[in-house]
Amino acid sequence: MNRLANLERVWKDPSGFWGWFTHVNHRSIGKRYMVTAFAFFLAGGVLAALMRIQLSRPENHFLGPDLYNQIFTTHGSTMMFLFAVPMMFEALSVYLVPLMVGNRNICFPRLNAYSYYVYLAGGLLLYAGLFVNTGPDAGWFAYVPLSGPDFTPGKRSDIWAQMITFTELSALAVAVEVIITTFKLRAPGMSLNRIPLFVWAQAIVAFMVIFAMPAVMLSSTMLLMDRTVNTHFFNPAEGGDAILYQHLFWFFGHPEVYIIFIPGTGIVSTIISTFSRRRIFGYTAILLSMVGTAFVGFGLWVHHMFATGLPQMGESFFTAASLMVVIASGTQVFCWLVTMWTGKVVLKTPMLFALAFFFVFVMGGLTGVLMASVPVDLQIHDTFFIVAHFHYVLIGGAVFPLFGALYYWMPKITGRMLNEAAGKWHFWLFFIGFNMTFFPMHILGLRGMPRRVYTYSSSMHWGSLNMLASTGVVFMTAAVLIFIANFFWHQKKGELAGNNPWGAATLEWATSSPPPVYNFAELPTVNGRDALWDALPNQPIVEGLDEDCRQVLMTRVMDADPDHRDEFPEATPVPFIAAIATSGFFISTIFTAKAFFPTIIVVGIVFLIWYWPRRQPSLRRREREIWEH
Ligand code: HEM
Numbered sequence: 146m147n148r149l150a151n152l153e154r155v156w157k158d159p160s161g162f163w164g165w166f167t168h169v170n171h172r173s174i175g176k177r178y179m180v181t182a183f184a185f186f187l188a189g190g191v192l193a194a195l196m197r198i199q200l201s202r203p204e205n206h207f208l209g210p211d212l213y214n215q216i217f218t219t220h221g222s223t224m225m226f227l228f229a230v231p232m233m234f235e236a237l238s239v240y241l242v243p244l245m246v247g248n249r250n251i252c253f254p255r256l257n258a259y260s261y262y263v264y265l266a267g268g269l270l271l272y273a274g275l276f277v278n279t280g281p282d283a284g285w286f287a288y289v290p291l292s293g294p295d296f297t298p299g300k301r302s303d304i305w306a307q308m309i310t311f312t313e314l315s316a317l318a319v320a321v322e323v324i325i326t327t328f329k330l331r332a333p334g335m336s337l338n339r340i341p342l343f344v345w346a347q348a349i350v351a352f353m354v355i356f357a358m359p360a361v362m363l364s365s366t367m368l369l370m371d372r373t374v375n376t377h378f379f380n381p382a383e384g385g386d387a388i389l390y391q392h393l394f395w396f397f398g399h400p401e402v403y404i405i406f407i408p409g410t411g412i413v414s415t416i417i418s419t420f421s422r423r424r425i426f427g428y429t430a431i432l433l434s435m436v437g438t439a440f441v442g443f444g445l446w447v448h449h450m451f452a453t454g455l456p457q458m459g460e461s462f463f464t465a466a467s468l469m470v471v472i473a474s475g476t477q478v479f480c481w482l483v484t485m486w487t488g489k490v491v492l493k494t495p496m497l498f499a500l501a502f503f504f505v506f507v508m509g510g511l512t513g514v515l516m517a518s519v520p521v522d523l524q525i526h527d528t529f530f531i532v533a534h535f536h537y538v539l540i541g542g543a544v545f546p547l548f549g550a551l552y553y554w555m556p557k558i559t560g561r562m563l564n565e566a567a568g569k570w571h572f573w574l575f576f577i578g579f580n581m582t583f584f585p586m587h588i589l590g591l592r593g594m595p596r597r598v599y600t601y602s603s604s605m606h607w608g609s610l611n612m613l614a615s616t617g618v619v620f621m622t623a624a625v626l627i628f629i630a631n632f633f634w635h636q637k638k639g640e641l642a643g644n645n646p647w648g649a650a651t652l653e654w655a656t657s658s659p660p661p662v663y664n665f666a667e668l669p670t671v672n673g674r675d676a677l678w679d680a681l682p683n684q685p686i687v688e689g690l691d692e693d694c695r696q697v698l699m700t701r702v703m704d705a706d707p708d709h710r711d712e713f714p715e716a717t718p719v720p721f722i723a724a725i726a727t728s729g730f731f732i733s734t735i736f737t738a739k740a741f742f743p744t745i746i747v748v749g750i751v752f753l754i755w756y757w758p759r760r761q762p763s764l765r766r767r768e769r770e771i772w773e774h
Pocket residue numbers: 190193194196197217218220221222224225229283284285286532536539540543544582595596597598618621
């Protein structure tokens with residue numbers, strides 16, 4: 146059998162309906178993450194549009210107050226937990242990181258499959274709740290006492306709390322995979338100081354996930370226990386502490402924002418270097434500023450709690466830290482400017498989205514600096530100014546870079562180019578619509594319009610700016626529809642991409658588009674920071690792996706010297722079954738504490754099967770060969 150056909154046979158996961166549930170290939174799982182997270186983006190967008198219809202006129206009765214509460218909570222929770230993090234971190238890392246470090250799969254492939262199903266189950270749970278009028282309604286951070294047993298009877302808050310557990314579990318799983326893949330699975334030659342900035346961004350975010358997500362899993366689980374088994378963690382009457390909830394939530398919640406936009410900066414660094422036709426200026430400065438942002442990002446959470454009346458000394462400290470983090474983010478902006486200034490800029494669609502990121506994100510950062518000041522914050526707290534600020538940061542930091550990334554990497558994923566003209570339409574409509582919707586909210590906020598209130602009186606004179614804001618949504622909707630049409634069009638009619646349509650420098654462009662199941666026919670080595678631009682004419686390849694099984698080369702952490710060979714597991718339905726068992730455990734315990742023991746035993750049994758020691762396929766085969774001869 147020829148070599149490539151053999152590699153194909155070894156690395157291919159089963160096809161067909163049942164085969165689908167056994168996949169462990171990182172690109173297969175990565176695509177599912179992308180499609181699912183994009184679907185949740187659309188669902189969250191529909192909810193946003195409903196809210197904007199409601200708010201477009203004063204004293205409107207399109208949505209009642211109760212439904213409005215469920216909708217803004219589900220919108221915020223969807224966008225943060227089911228779209229932004231899964232898309233920017235999980236989907237992009239799972240698909241791209243193994244390709245960019247030059248390997249054949251992500252490490253812990255079964256865990257990867259498991260993480261996807263768990264995430265999907267959490268998302269479906271939230272929407273199942275909304276459809277039966279049990280959508281959470283206490284805001285995306287579900288503050289106690291409002292979300293507690295006294296003020297939110299029924300199951301609304303429980304569904305929210307358990308959705309958190311699902312999604313954060315999946316993010317934690319992917320974080321572990323990304324860290325090990327980045328540090329142990331790199332192509333020989335890719336020493337730490339040659340790792341592409343995008344991969345660094347995802348690895349840094351992975352560390353943040355590991356420190357941040359447990360805090361919110363803890364707070365939401367404690368909330369769930371307060372509600373279902375009468376613990377009193379957050380009940381001051383019984384010695385609990387309601388402010389503790391806020392501390393735990395924001396210890397996660399502020400880093401969350403960085404978890405969402407550091408991947409965005411990694412995307413922007415990549416796109417700017419490729420479309421300025423030069424190496425990124427200040428690689429080390431950008432890297433250190435990402436690490437700095439990640440560290441300082443854990444020291445700011447109290448700026449979300451200025452209005453709770455904390456000691457003044459503490460507030461001042463958190464103001465200072467909030468201002469300091471701007472230095473780290475600012476450094477990156479200057480590095481990008483120099484890169485463009487000294488390069489030859491090509492204005493393709495991905496580049497337009499990267500430039501818009503500058504404008505929108507910096508604008509959001511500037512209003513953020515204003516709000517870090519306690520007296521200012523107390524004035525605008527809970528007004529639409531806040532809504533304007535965080536949409537500038539979140540849409541600027543996640544959605545614009547994401548669209549850039551989709552135009553940039555889609556040729557690799559599908560093998561065909563998206564249409565440029567449609568891309569430009571998409572860009573301009575989205576950019577204009579975005580500013581139309583969110584800029585007026587600053588003014589509305591300063592004029593006192595509160596957030597999370599379903600309507601307002603015409604005597605406040607907020608009507609015309611609200612109408613303008615709602616009109617912007619029409620533009621954004623048109624833009625997203627153009628993107629979707631472009632996507633379906635390009636799958637059939639798009640120009641063929643070839644290996645490296647943009648002339649980019651990173652390893653994913655060294656293989657065909659879309660890549661074969663084994664990613665690289667010849668595993669690459671690396672000779673410089675910009676792998677393809679620095680490649681020697683006779684750049685060596687990796688040899689000596691056993692190609693009759695899923696063998697991979699593990700390399701050393703610092704300089705990626707070859708270390709040893711290891712074998713990856715083959716396709717298996719166990720992760721899917723484990724995810725079902727986990728979901729059964731999480732969902733049933735919302736309803737009755739009695740479900741705890743039976744369901745956790747099932748989970749235990751499934752994981753016992755998962756981890757049952759097995760000889761690796763290559764060893765088993767060798768044994769057979771010896772017996773047969
Ligand atoms: C694409 C267009 C979008 C529109 C038109 C939109 C609109 C809105 C509106 C009208 C509200 C509620 C205002 C109120 O308090 O009454 C809101 C809240 C919120 N949005 Fe968006 N949004 C959009 C996208 C996003 C994205 C992409 C994210 C995050 C990545 C996001 C995150 C949030 C959050 C966290 C809240 C707060 C929910 C709460 O108060 O609990 N939004 N949005």
